[in-house]
Amino acid sequence: MPNPIDVPLTAFRVFVTIGRYGNFTRAATALGITQSAVSRQVARLERLAGARLFQRSGASVTFTSEGRQLHDALKEAISTLELTAQQLVQKRLAHDRLIVRTSMPSFAMKVVVPVLGEFSKRHGIQIDLVTSLATPLAQDEFDVLITRHMALPDAPSWELVRERLVCVGSPACIAARGTDPQQQWPMILCRLRPDAIAAWAMARDIAADMLRTVASYDHYFLAVEAAIGGVGFLVIPEMLVRDALHNGILRRADDTAIASGAAYTAYVNPASRHLQQGERFCRWLKGMLRESPP
Structure with a gap:
């Protein structure tokens, strides 16, 4: 038995990727490794499982019954890990993204979301919209707050409507x-x-x-x-x-x-790293609502 903490995450990811592409070569290309490295990871898993996981037919492979069972158990977890890693990279690289938080999901759906594409097209700034009914805390990560009943002390604000x-x-x-x-x-x-x-x-x-x-x-x-x-x-x-x-x-x-x-108000978080972009968004949204009153 392997040590319980010796989880072969790399082998699991290789295994799921092979299932995704049905071919060792294409899986290796997708992962940026060699085909021999793919084969070594598969061999490691087969030793761990004590069974064959693939049936080979030329360049293509299909799961054995043991392989199918393992794939069904792993595919969602590996996809979640890959998505999480991708989001971490995007968070580090995407300096032009604004996090807009609102306590009003219905207002966001009917009024804000339909115009976000136009803002991004005009200004080259992407918006991540977050809805939360909780009062924002100083350590929360957001750039703009749109609300009807909350306030950000000492924050620049725009009355929208x-x-x-x-x-x-x-x-x-x-x-x-x-x-x-x-x-x-x-x-x-x-x-x-x-x-x-x-x-x-x-x-x-x-x-x-x-x-x-x-x-x-x-x-x-x-x-x-x-x-x-x-x-x-x-x-x-x-x-x-x-x-x-x-x-x-x-x-x-x-x-x-x-x-x-009541008034709907947009605040720029004073702790935001994107103060200018946040202010630009608030001014633009206020102007949009004036031109086409909701």
């Missing part, structure tokens, strides 16, 4: 229930934003405890799908349903948009 709330529903839901008293409407709640439905109710002079909630979801992108499916009415920032309203799959349940008082 002020929030307006609307109540929406599917055409069928509005046709069936839109003329009912509003306190009887079946409402969908986004658990991350209970303040939104409360603000709408206050503007309508409806006591919050009079609302009839029929479903609740963690995120707006889930609640929107429920509204499209006719589950009920949803109070939501207008920018998150702009496309759905334009396409007619959702409609406004009433004519009034409510200013919630």
Whole structure:
């Protein structure tokens, strides 16, 4: 028995690469080693396994039953190790990448992500977008924070857009229930934003405890799908349903948009190594939202 810590990682990687290419020569080329080095690693594994792992037919190879079993056990782990190594190299080399963090996944999906390609094309800067609901810490690695309810003290900031709330529903839901008293409407709640439905109710002079909630979801992108499916009415920032309203799959349940008082703000992390690029991104995003208001 080998020592338990003597894990033949190189041999495992060679073995999985052979399975990927079905040929010793192509595997050697992909790994940047000689074919004889590939053969030595295979021989090492076969001694360890006490069985043949490949059947050879000319230049091609196929797994034996023992080889197939080992390959199934190793392939995902080796792929994960290779991806991790690749990410480490990219992190070291990619000085022009910005890490943009946001606490608002629905806003990121509907408003930020669709314009990132245009920014990268214009400025040659790639964006890594990270969503997290946790308050950022000083040691966290990010360059820009986009948020509605957090702040970075002493950080350069740009107000991107002020929030307006609307109540929406599917055409069928509005046709069936839109003329009912509003306190009887079946409402969908986004658990991350209970303040939104409360603000709408206050503007309508409806006591919050009079609302009839029929479903609740963690995120707006889930609640929107429920509204499209006719589950009920949803109070939501207008920018998150702009496309759905334009396409007619959702409609406004009433004519009034409510200013919630919230603002979406972009901060540049003072500890960022990419202050200028971060500021450029924030200014550009603010300009984009002004030209095409969400």
